[in-house]
Amino acid sequence: MKDLNMEQLTDQYFDVLKELGNIGAGNATTALAQMIDCKVDMHVPQVKLLEFKELGDMVGGEDKLMVSIFLQVEGDIDGSIMFMLSKTAAAHLVNKLMCGMLGIDEEKADEYEFGEMECSAIKEVGNIITGAYLNALSGLTNMKIFPSIPQLGIDMAGALLSVPAIEFGVFGDKILLIQTQFSDDVVLDGFFILIPDMESYERILGSLGVM
């Protein structure tokens, strides 16, 4: 399987990823609901294999302000994982999490500069959500996965996405994006990008019996 590349992904593999996304998002939703203490609904995640140039449009434009949490994973799988949501959605989550103490005006979230407290809250949310996904992956594949400390990036979508895109770019011309919608009183779009290295891909597929 030396020449495995992203274009050759089978439908079956897609289904596996979708299921993984589903379980992960389910875990994440429960965790999120407990954290902000309200009911959170979740939609069926969409898994898409995109060309680099389509990426920006998919998340709402390359120059849209986004918040992303990026962390490395090691153990049986090496790679990294990125979770991304719009700055407006992040502001909403922070408000919920802090019981509105910081009183961020969500309409003006793009101009609002997140302070230490807000960044810490977002990192925590990111940690919980990525943790839920990794747990799903780890549970399904029976592999050990250890995440690193999360890093936070707030910038234009294109700039943030360039990081996982470059990692994917080393072995293919497409990128795998998992889109999940959460909703409480508003709908929040979350984007997930899992970037295992080539050997890890084979290991994931192998342990799931796809290959």
Added chain:
Amino acid sequence: MGEVIKVGMADWKTCSGEDAVTTLGLGSCVGIAIRDPATGVGGLAHIMLPDSTEIRNNGNRPKFADTGIEDLVKDIVRRGGNRGRLVAKIAGGAQMFSFGSKSTMIRVGERNVQASKQKLSELKIPLLAEDTGKTYGRTVIFYPKNGDFVIRAVGMPEKVI
């Protein structure tokens, strides 16, 4: 007012006259703007990786600094630019996060900048200005007619190099 043509990730576009080329949200990628000042023909390449020879799967030429710049220059010449008169400006190559997960990711922004400069010097195209490195994303617009390279970043004033 001319048209502003969008250049995606791992892509390049050329234009002339009143038209401009733009790329939104450059992160660790590098935007290379090249033009012939006399004819006003120019273009912008958005490269992701430094070197096509380092990677086996390298069919996508616009993705790499070496092959991307080569093709961009060819197209500028095809559209009437004079090979000997070309000049360049570059932007991007930021380090968005303070780590990368693999050896290829370590300082990839910096390596993209270096590779772009090296290719330009190989092709004997003078580099007039640059806005590279740092830790933030950039949106760039290039006007080949007058050579203005406009750079926007979040929370910072617009600048022209």
